[in-house]
Each structure stands twice: as C-alpha cells, then as structure tokens.
Amino acid sequence: SLATEDSALRAQSLEFLQWVLPTQQVLEILRNSRSFALANCLCRTKHKRCDNPLEVCFYTNDVADKMVEQGKARHVSLQEGAEALKLANEHGLVHLTIYNPEQHVYALCSCCECCCHDIEFMKKLGRPDLVAHADYVAMVDTDACVQCGACTERCVFGAQSWESGAVSFHQDKCYGCGLCVSTCASNAIRMVLRACR
DSSP states (O other), X not given: OHHHHHHHHHHHHHTTEEEEEOHHHHHHHHHTOSOEEEEOOHHHHHHOOSOOOSSOEEEEHHHHHHHHHTTSOEEOOHHHHHHHHHHHHHTTOEEEEEEOTTSOOOEEEEEOXXXXXXXXXXXXXXXXXXXXXXXXXXXXXXXXXXXXOHHHHHOTTSSEEEETTEEEEOGGGOOOOOHXXXXXXXXXXXXXXXXXX
C-alpha cells in the first residue's frame, strides 16, 4: 500500500541520519549498553583540519566488540567514557550518532564543524535536513543572562548569536547539543525536552 511504501521510504531516509545528543544522553546510552569502546574520531583522523582531541568517539555493543577485536577501539569504564565526553565538551565538540531505526545505537561521535562532513555540509550548503535535532532544546532565562557572549562562541548551529550588542537566541536553530549550557557562567541556560511538533 501507499502508506507502507511511505513508511519504508521514511525509514530508509532516516537510516544514516546523524542525530545530535547532549552529553547526559550519551552517558545514558553508554550506561545502558552491554558493551562500549572508545575510538579515535574517523573524520579528524582523515581530514586533520584542527587540533581537537581524537579519542572521543564510541562504538557500542556488537560493533564495539568487533572494533576492539580489530584493534580499532578499546573497552573503557563508564568513568573513562565520562572523562572522554568531558574532554569533548571542553573543546566544543558536538555529540552525534547515526541512528538506524532497525538497530540499537552503534556509534557515538564527538564532532567538530571543520572535519565532520554532515555538519560542514549542513552549514555550507544550507542543508539542515542532514542532521537531526536532539530530543532536548536550550531554554534561555533572559533575566539571568549577563550578556557575556560565551554561548555565542560555542554554538555551532547559530542558535546563539551577537546582534546589536546583545546575545540573541533563535530556538528554531537550536539542535540541542548543550554546549551553551556548559559554558554559561550565570546558569541562564538549561536543556528542556523539545515540544512535539
């Protein structure tokens, strides 16, 4: 039927879509995985366009075990995983995963806009469909904001910007990575569940 074909096409289009995740959600996925392993970022290893840390990406479950067997990743504790995610956050890296509707998450990457092809294409070609929003979105308390502008430097997606001498927040551009939250000294930004559309 047409409905079945439409559903199949949508599933196929989502099969290799990159999804943004805040750090806490990545930690939950690792915590709930049977197995996970830390690996070097394939994009930064290949392109070498920046000096961001390399060993900040993860594989989970069967893929993790296979990558460890091949010497391409190493099993780590949850604490070591959390430390790698903290390092990625300190460098302003965005957590992305390739989500396959028929499988569990098998890769969690920490991406930069200069080496990650999907973020790069999304920004250069104006293709927001290449990256999917997180389940969360940043919420700004404008009264608590001290207009320091730190969030504008961290926002890869242009949701926080400097306009007419003040910070301006464009929630429609927010992908929910949470980088602005971790840099806000006045705690004026928090992550909330994205409203259903």
